[in-house]
Amino acid sequence: MNTKVSIAGxxxxxxxxxxxxxxxxxxxxxxxxxxxxxxxxxxxxxxxVPWPGNPTPRIAExxxxxxxxxxxxxxxIDVFIERDxxxxxxxxxxxxxxxxxxxxxxxxxxxxxxxxxxxxxxxINVSCPNVKEGAIAFGQKAEALFAITSRVKRAARQPVIMKxxxxxxxxxxxxxxxxxxxxDAISLINTLTGMKIDVERxxxxxxxxxxxLSGPAIRPVAVRMVWQxxxxxxxxxxxxxxxxxxxxxxxxxxxxxxxxxxxAMNFVNPYATIEVAEGIEAYLRRHGIEDIREIIGCVx
Amino acid sequence: MRQTSLAEGIYDLWxxxxxxxxxxxGQFVAVYPKDKSTLLPRPISICETxxxxxALRLVYRVAGKGTAEFSRLKAGDSVQILGVLGNGFPVEKxxxxxxxxxxxxxxxxxxxxxxxxxxxxxxxxxxxxxxxNCFLREDLQxxxxxxxxxxxAAKGSAFWIATEDGSVGTRGNVMxxxxxxxxxxxxxxxxxxxxxxxxxxxxxxxxxxxxxxxLEERMACGVGACLGCVCRTVAVDAHSHVHHARIxxxxxxxxxxxxxx
Ligand SMILES: Cc1cc2nc3c(=O)[nH]c(=O)nc-3n(C[C@H](O)[C@H](O)[C@H](O)COP(=O)(O)OP(=O)(O)OC[C@H]3O[C@@H](n4cnc5c(N)ncnc54)[C@H](O)[C@@H]3O)c2cc1C
Ligand SMILES: Cc1cc2nc3c(=O)[nH]c(=O)nc-3n(C[C@H](O)[C@H](O)[C@H](O)COP(=O)(O)O)c2cc1C
Ligand code: FES
Numbered sequence: 001m002n003t004k005v006s007i008a009g010x011x012x013x014x015x016x017x018x019x020x021x022x023x024x025x026x027x028x029x030x031x032x033x034x035x036x037x038x039x040x041x042x043x044x045x046x047x048x049v050p051w052p053g054n055p056t057p058r059i060a061e062x063x064x065x066x067x068x069x070x071x072x073x074x075x076x077i078d079v080f081i082e083r084d085x086x087x088x089x090x091x092x093x094x095x096x097x098x099x100x101x102x103x104x105x106x107x108x109x110x111x112x113x114x115x116x117x118x119x120x121x122x123x124i125n126v127s128c129p130n131v132k133e134g135a136i137a138f139g140q141k142a143e144a145l146f147a148i149t150s151r152v153k154r155a156a157r158q159p160v161i162m163k164x165x166x167x168x169x170x171x172x173x174x175x176x177x178x179x180x181x182x183x184d185a186i187s188l189i190n191t192l193t194g195m196k197i198d199v200e201r202x203x204x205x206x207x208x209x210x211x212x213l214s215g216p217a218i219r220p221v222a223v224r225m226v227w228q229x230x231x232x233x234x235x236x237x238x239x240x241x242x243x244x245x246x247x248x249x250x251x252x253x254x255x256x257x258x259x260x261x262x263x264a265m266n267f268v269n270p271y272a273t274i275e276v277a278e279g280i281e282a283y284l285r286r287h288g289i290e291d292i293r294e295i296i297g298c299v300x
Numbered sequence: 301m302r303q304t305s306l307a308e309g310i311y312d313l314w315x316x317x318x319x320x321x322x323x324x325x326g327q328f329v330a331v332y333p334k335d336k337s338t339l340l341p342r343p344i345s346i347c348e349t350x351x352x353x354x355a356l357r358l359v360y361r362v363a364g365k366g367t368a369e370f371s372r373l374k375a376g377d378s379v380q381i382l383g384v385l386g387n388g389f390p391v392e393k394x395x396x397x398x399x400x401x402x403x404x405x406x407x408x409x410x411x412x413x414x415x416x417x418x419x420x421x422x423x424x425x426x427x428x429x430x431x432x433n434c435f436l437r438e439d440l441q442x443x444x445x446x447x448x449x450x451x452x453a454a455k456g457s458a459f460w461i462a463t464e465d466g467s468v469g470t471r472g473n474v475m476x477x478x479x480x481x482x483x484x485x486x487x488x489x490x491x492x493x494x495x496x497x498x499x500x501x502x503x504x505x506x507x508x509x510x511x512x513x514x515l516e517e518r519m520a521c522g523v524g525a526c527l528g529c530v531c532r533t534v535a536v537d538a539h540s541h542v543h544h545a546r547i548x549x550x551x552x553x554x555x556x557x558x559x560x561x
Contacts (some may be wrong), residue, residue, distance in 0.1 A: 024525035028549075031523075044527070052542040059518040061340045066520060073527045075541035181517035213337060266341045267520045268332070270382065 002291040006158035007236045008184035012039035016277040018139045019240045019263030023083035031102040032270035034184025035091040045100035048109040050076040051151035055207040060196045063080020069208035070262040091266035098228045115157040127165030127190035139165040149181035150170040158185035168191040179233040187238035189222045246279020256297035307433035312454045313358045320354045325414035326388030326553045330522040332380040333366040347410035359410035394421045401485035403474045405492025416443035426460045428474040432467035475499045501556040511556040517547045524549035532560035
């Protein structure tokens with residue numbers, strides 16, 4: 001039975017990845033998850049310099065999910081390369097680095113710094129709703145997305161995944177812009193912008209007022225968007241949004257995703273990634289499917 | 301496992317778990333509600349450990365949906381927990397011969413119990429409550445006096461209460477009780493609401509003594525991955541490389557001088 005998938009020439013032992021920002025640098029979940037059993041670890045967003053992130057509260061629980069407004073706190077690319085990357089390279093898994101920035105130059109600086117490292121792929125986060133400048137602006141206008149994708153592609157040594165925001169009118173327009181600019185793959189969805197109000201205190205729960213919604217509540221939206229993009233572009237798609245179980249992951253694969261990522265549900269079940277990977281294998285066995293690629297995009 | 305109610309809205313839950321063997325004072329566990337509309341685990345401090353029985357005691361206030369669900373747990377039920385989490389109170393900082401003053405305010409009182417049981421030096425406990433519902437009072441009294449000679453005078457100088465409505469002990473907060481009873485700490489340990497912790501920090505800075513504060517923040521992962529639960533630090537944090545430390549993994553207990561609260 002084959003569970004291997006390949007994206008832009010990079011082979012993954014299985015299609016299960018961690019969603020950026022929900023798994024730290026991998027180290028934090030080491031006690032629960034054997035990283036060797038994951039298709040890839042996708043890191044927290046990394047910028048050219050350390051970012052302090054937003055004030056607290058940064059987390060709000062909502063029905064069927066959560067809002068976060070971390071604001072891309074990260075230790076910067078130098079620490080990432082010195083500390084986090086060597087840790088991840090001890091494992092037999094692919095390493096995808098999520099890259100963030102406020103300006104085009106900042107993105108390019110990180111991409112260039114990663115050029116001589118042995119990371120397998122780059123995921124460019126142009127879709128974080130929690131930082132005021134840059135970031136999402138690149139992900140909400142097709143022309144801006146096209147521009148940053150082409151610049152990043154020119155600078156990058158590794159294949160490039162553009163991570164799309166669902167906070168747009170037409171996701172396929174964004175997917176097409178990324179493809180046209182040379183992206184090797186797209187990943188979606190990032191969080192949906194949301195808000196929660198504490199009615200007792202008559203205040204916003206999050207210090208940032210708005211936050212990104214993730215978890216099971218967003219899954220149907222995510223599956224729909226993956227399906228739309230799969231029908232709009234030929235490049236591979238990494239699907240995510242509320243995946244908790246193998247059945248959830250299979251929905252994304254059948255909608256057309258080549259791989260999937262588990263995000264907020266890691267917080268609810270630290271073993272979620274492994275359970276999803278094992279559950280997919282069990283499904284394939286149960287249905288006598290020889291190759292996982294048979295089910296990718298099987299629902300037209 | 302068993303559960304009783306200690307006061308209006310305050311519950312006392314003992315759970316049997318292997319984690320009891322490794323749990324230290326000031327650490328916490330994250331308890332998962334069963335109701336899937338409340339996905340995230342709830343952080344609750346360890347109030348007491350019973351290593352022989354392999355059990356942990358959690359004392360909590362019903363604050364919302366998750367804790368309301370926990371309050372309905374009965375003997376024989378099981379509950380999913382993640383733990384033990386965080387670094388506890390540094391008991392080794394209280395050297396023999398020192399006088400340690402332990403301050404608990406409101407729902408910050410429970411972890412003070414295991415702390416008191418873990419400290420071998422001279423200690424004085426001050427517990428602050430809203431009103432006369434002084435939960436854990438007897439347990440704290442016993443822990444405060446455990447190593448003392450049986451005289452009433454010795455016992456009387458080991459445990460104090462402050463209540464906001466003045467119904468028991470000093471009227472006001474724990475710092476009021478420290479002043480009124482002329483306590484002279486060489487080292488402070490505290491858990492409670494933010495205004496109280498700020499007052500403890502100020503006091504410790506004035507007196508030039510160390511103070512260890514247990515902080516709270518909303519959490520998602522509990523293991524240091526999501527960066528949801530940070531507090532501001534005075535120096536650049538060694539892990540994050542910015543002025544933010546994770547309360548779940550780098551705390552919840554911090555030296556007062558290190559944090560900007
Ligand atoms: C390290 C630590 C130790 C704690 N120890 C205790 C304890 O021993 N006893 C006790 O009664 N309480 C303790 N708390 C507070 C306790 O976690 C909250 O009261 C509880 O999470 C509320 O959950 P709920 O579902 O009842 O409330 P809801 O308001 O429905 O919760 C909604 C969300 O907000 C979070 N939340 C709400 N209040 C708090 C809070 N004060 N701190 C952190 N997250 C919060 C919840 O976890 C949940 O994700 C502790 C908190 C921390 C961070
Ligand atoms: C706490 C938290 C932090 C996140 N940080 C990032 C990030 O740094 N970069 C990024 O591209 N996406 C980030 N995301 C978005 C997730 O990677 C994912 O796209 C989204 O949460 C949807 O998946 P989920 O519902 O499975 O969580 C974050 C999400 C959460 C919950
Ligand atoms: S709760 Fe996720 S880092 Fe502390």
